[in-house]
Amino acid sequence: MSADYYTLLEVGRDASETEITRAYRRMAMRYHPDRNPAPDAAENFKKVTEAWEVLRDPNKRSVYDRLGHDGLKVGRGAGGPGFSGFGSFGDAFEVFMREFGGAGGVFSEGFGQPRRARAGKNIEVSVKVTLEEAAEGARRQQKIRAVRACDTCAGTGSEPGTGTVTCRACRGAGQVRTAHRTALGSFVQVxxxxxxxxxxxxxxxxxAGCEGEGRVRRTDTVSFDLPPGVSSDDYLRIRGRGEAGFRGGPVGDLIVRVEVEPHDRFERDGDDLISDLCVTFSQAALGADVVVPTIHGEAELSVPAGIQSGQALRMRGEGMPRLRREGRGDQAVRVHVWTPKDLDGQQRELLESLAQVEDQPPEGRPVGEASFWDRVKSAFTG
Ligand SMILES: [Zn+2]
Ligand SMILES: [Zn+2]
Structure with a gap:
């Protein structure tokens, strides 16, 4: 439950803007942690600054007068007069400095907190792989220019064989107190x-290698493995292979975006592959055992007698490996009946004999045949 803003600033509900600003100055002086050693001083400083942020703004003040704290929450994120309070003392202190200090940004790193170690950035690369490589898995070596831990000093920034000495500026304390002049007088800031x-x-x-930074920008050859089954939708996050952190911060990640190149023989549909097979008229009519190429070699396929051109056959487990799972997808083979063009004498004779005894083909689509894509689908599901 938030305290009433007028009560916090110890002013009446009809206080003028000047009265409110004067009241805030008084409260800020009272609660500023550099002047007030009480453990809750910073929290109270935050609260009065929050009250002031609302009451100094005529729009926010009128919403607050009508609807209270809840009214201010409504407009949040919608460009309205919303205000949700300060997340940290640092935020409140920045408001204070903006209004009375005139030295914005000086303390933007946070009040009294030492600068933090920063994590190294992620590195993003994209790699192209063939469908065969995607099926087998592939090792890639890629030249990447990025910020890396300095080899000479192993990231410490210190010339090998030398150590550290006490900082003269802060005499080893790590903190300095700076006097800061504001409209309210001088503050000592730690x-x-x-x-x-x-x-x-x-x-x-x-x-000497990194001028004490502990990091250098250089080109390294980075190797990584792409697991079997990767596709163009995938990216791999390789932990700890990104840019070096700063001041002991963690190393970033290497993010590898995969692009699988199109293949001239196979279409890919998830873990399944689709390929084409031409058979002769007699193979289609009599049936035949043929050898068809697969992504990892070849496999035997039994073409049943009476197959129609455009029908699809399924070969289980001949597709792509399933990424990080057991098993493989299937391969669908679209069958096309090939019609010969240049007949020699014997072929012509035999076909002419056949023409005398063969049946008439059906009109339109072969009886009982679904459309081509339905057949491809049923080859996978049937
Ligand atoms: Zn120092
Ligand atoms: Zn170095």
């Missing part, structure tokens, strides 16, 4: 030491 970044120690001698 912040991280800029010379040593809050560590209290400096390198005795900076590494």
């Amino acid at each position: 912040g991280p030491c800029r010379d040593c970044g809050g560590k209290g120690a400096r390198l005795e001698s900076e590494c």
